[in-house]
Amino acid sequence: MAHARGAVRTGAPLPNAGHAALVDLERQGRLRTIVTQNVDGLHQAAGCSPDRVVEIHGTVHEVECLGCGDRTTMRSALERVASGEPDPACLVCGGILKSATISFGQELDARAVTAAVAAARDCDVFLAVGTSLQVWPVAGLVEVALRSGAQVVIVNAEPTPFDDLASLLVAEPIGASLPRLLTAG
Ligand SMILES: [Zn+2]
Known part of the structure; x- marks a missing residue:
């Protein structure tokens, strides 16, 4: 770009x-x-x-739970780190949060692909x-x-x-x- x-x-x-x-x-x-x-x-x-x-490779502005797929903002996760949780877990299921971007080898989000094809x-x-x-x-x-x-x-x-x-x-x-x-x- x-x-x-x-x-x-x-x-x-x-x-x-x-x-x-x-x-x-x-x-x-x-x-x-x-x-x-x-x-x-x-x-x-x-x-x-x-x-x-449609963000086909995800976004750095959200985090996603590897366990249940719940999404929250990166800002809220960083605020939890700042307030003393070094590795904040998913508030829904306790799973691991990662930035909501598609990692190498990871499957694309089917909803994003469907929306892109429709467009x-x-x-x-x-x-x-x-x-x-x-x-x-x-x-x-x-x-x-x-x-x-x-x-x-x-x-x-x-x-x-x-x-x-x-x-x-x-x-x-x-x-x-x-x-x-x-x-x-
Ligand atoms: Zn979860």
Whole structure:
């Protein structure tokens, strides 16, 4: 993901011009769903509705119990650590809490995959931004969208396996190209 030029870097990453462009798109009523492989929550931090963001690899802002699957916020878990619980257990079943991200080799969340496929099937334009489109299931979503008659627009600095099938290909960094592309409509 490209960072906006001149962005102030603090401990936590900040939304960039690419995130902001997608917020604008949502406010114009032209964005159905964002499917993201990022776990940083920056689309929501930028102002996108959380219910439009499908985090296919989970999020660092929540914790999940390995025993019962209960989810709570990372903030509440960290507050328990700060108040003297070095290794806070699940409040529902006492199980082990881990950050709600998908670890290597771990199965994806079926609800997230289902939501992503539904969105790919039900769009007019499938905008693939800042992804090499080489990893399942995101690569498969392009095929779903194509089969459903959507136009595919790829914005990525590097080539992808789907470039020949794209209606529009923008091989430039996202921070500059995405705001321009979406403003152009
Ligand atoms: Zn539990």
